[in-house]
Amino acid sequence: MDFRLTERQRELIDGAARIAERDLLPLAADETPAGIQKLRRAMAEAGLLGLNMLEEYGGIGLPLLDTLLVIETLQARASIIGGLAHRTSTGAVGAIAELGTEAQKARYVKGVCSGDFGxxxxxxxxxxxxxxxxxxxxxxxxxxxxxxxxxxxxxxxxxxxxxxxxxxxxxxxxxxxxxxxxxxxxxxxxxxxxxxxxxxxxxxxxxxxxxxxxxxxxxxxxxxNAFGRLISVYNAERLGSMARMLGSAEASFNLAVDYAKSRRQFGREIADFQGIQWMLSEMKVKLEAARLMVYRAASNAGHGLPNPTETSMAKVFTAQAAKEICDAAIQIFGANGYMKEFPLARRYAEVRGGSIYGGTIQIHKNMIAGAILGRSNSQWRRDKPKG
Ligand SMILES: Cc1cc2nc3c(=O)[nH]c(=O)nc-3n(C[C@H](O)[C@H](O)[C@H](O)COP(=O)(O)OP(=O)(O)OC[C@H]3O[C@@H](n4cnc5c(N)ncnc54)[C@H](O)[C@@H]3O)c2cc1C
CATH class of the missing domain: 2.40.110.10 (Butyryl-CoA Dehydrogenase, subunit A, domain 2)
Incomplete structure (x- = not known):
């Protein structure tokens, strides 16, 4: 077990960050459908769509972990950029790549990777x-x-x-x-x-x-006869959304560190107060622990599909950690954190959805319990026919 990123993974992250800051952020300000289509094309040209789709269908061919590292990096710059990388690398396109006919892959996976459509x-x-x-x-x-x-x-x-x-x-x-x-x-x-x-x-x-x-x-x-197969593929999409939560949490954390060093009260930086220092420490610990769970599930998947229980455990922890990190960042900013002109309220809202979409955290806990107890753990009323 080696928990360090490889040199290639670091290059991938640095390259994605550089392109996002130089070329994509100016486009990301326009969130109209026309603006988003322009951004999608720019990302396709930069090799940032279809990250783990096969090269023969126009994808980049990265394993799932590397895909998530790029999504997280892009999400930390702007949610719309991280979202496009995520939506074109997992989700519906992932299901078509895994379960579709040759003709469907050639049409839809290629179209998504080239930025023609979503x-x-x-x-x-x-x-x-x-x-x-x-x-x-x-x-x-x-x-x-x-x-x-x-x-x-x-x-x-x-x-x-x-x-x-x-x-x-x-x-x-x-x-x-x-x-x-x-x-x-x-x-x-x-x-x-x-x-x-x-x-x-x-x-x-x-x-x-x-x-x-x-x-x-x-x-x-x-x-x-497809629900089980569709949901197995969907676990990659769930990890992609966790990478986005990590990116939003990291961005909030970095803003909080900078703010703590620049905001002065009682004649000193608020970063001098132990109450603030402990908040920053807890935020960092949660961020790194969530990363370990998400990266493990992705690393174990390689180029394949993630293990459902590892995915559910990563989801429960990451959704909670990301909410707490973004909430603490708002607290460190005081009233400024609560104002829409600062990005923290939006970051909090981005991660808040993560406890609901892709299966709520309660549903993932049910699935984890099912794995622990070795039962299917059906939630259906026993006197009703299953829907
Ligand atoms: C930002 C966002 C984006 C979304 N995007 C999409 C999308 O693109 N496509 C799509 O199809 N859907 C999408 N959704 C919908 C999402 O998948 C559903 O909201 C989710 O599955 C939960 O369903 P629900 O909202 O009806 O809640 P409900 O199922 O009504 O749940 C209400 C509450 O009851 C709890 N609950 C329900 N059953 C159990 C149980 N057995 N045990 C314990 N607790 C339980 C839930 O955890 C929740 O707290 C999105 C949702 C959000 C918030």
Missing amino acids: IGIGITEPEAGSAATSMTTRATIEGDMVVMEGKKQFVSFVDNNAYTLTYCRFGTSGKPSDIGAVIVPHDAPGFSHSKGGLNMADELLFELYFDRCSLPTEHILLDG
């Missing part, structure tokens, strides 16, 4: 949040078309993506085995979405509507 992921429904397998969005095959009916909610980045990988039911048994996924273009007949609602981090989350949304069957990624 693909989001639609799982959550009004009555199917943590209980995702209760989803009711249905896909019916009619000849050589697949026809979809239903609704999704809380889907991220829809206005900046051209497609949503939509989880849906292909059968009528009501069991998880009905679940598959369809790659839905946003200009498909019968597809529409809401204007979006703003979340705490000032990002839009959307509802998606499928009203006899009809597509050729080649848009089907998997037509059932």
Whole structure:
């Protein structure tokens, strides 16, 4: 076991930081869809999209740990930059790379890596949040078309993506085995979405509507028996979001250190007070401990899929640590930390979502307990049919 980063990994981090600060930050200020598309193209040219996608599909071919190191570095510069690296390296594109046909990989993975378009992921429904397998969005095959009916909610980045990988039911048994996924273009007949609602981090989350949304069957990624496989691939996306939490927490920590050395009260730097020093120490310990858990899960995955329990344990710890680090940074800044003109409130909001999306921390604790006790740990009422 060697916990030091290799020279190559350090170069990767330094290179990503240099490009972000020199070329990407000026573009990142424009968060309109047109501005984000420009940023996406610039990142593709700089080799910062599709970090762990295969080179034959236009990716960079990095192992998962190196991918996360780059995402974390970019996120510490700006969330929109870290987010694009994350969304193009894991998530929907990861599912297509792992489970898609050759034609789907050639079209969608290549398109995402080249910055032509983005693909989001639609799982959550009004009555199917943590209980995702209760989803009711249905896909019916009619000849050589697949026809979809239903609704999704809380889907991220829809206005900046051209497609949503939509989880849906292909059968009528009501069991998880009905679940598959369809790659839905946003200009498909019968597809529409809401204007979006703003979340705490000032990002839009959307509802998606499928009203006899009809597509050729080649848009089907998997037509059932897929939930377990989709979620296995999704663990890489979960680690990517943890890398983003680490990046936001690191940025908050660095700002707090600088502020503590420059803000003076009682005739001295606030960094002179032991109360502040202990806060900084605790922040650093939490940041490094979270890194160890995330990096271990990623390192053990290599170029493959992460272990689910290592992922869940890293998620529970990192989501909590990142909230505490960002909250402490706000405290060190005093009222300035609470003001929107400083970046700390936004950083806190960015990491706060991490306890909810990608499986809430309570759901991950259920899964960890299941692994400890060697049980499937079903949460379903025993007198009700499973959804
Ligand atoms: C910033 C953000 C981005 C998102 N982006 C997307 C996206 O792109 N695509 C998408 O499909 N979804 C997305 N989501 C939705 C997200 O996946 C869901 O919010 C999440 O799965 C939780 O579902 P819910 O909000 O309905 O909460 P609920 O499931 O209603 O849970 C409410 C509370 O009950 C707890 N709870 C529920 N069941 C249990 C249990 N068995 N044991 C213990 N506690 C339990 C939960 O932990 C939570 O505290 C996003 C959410 C956020 C916040």
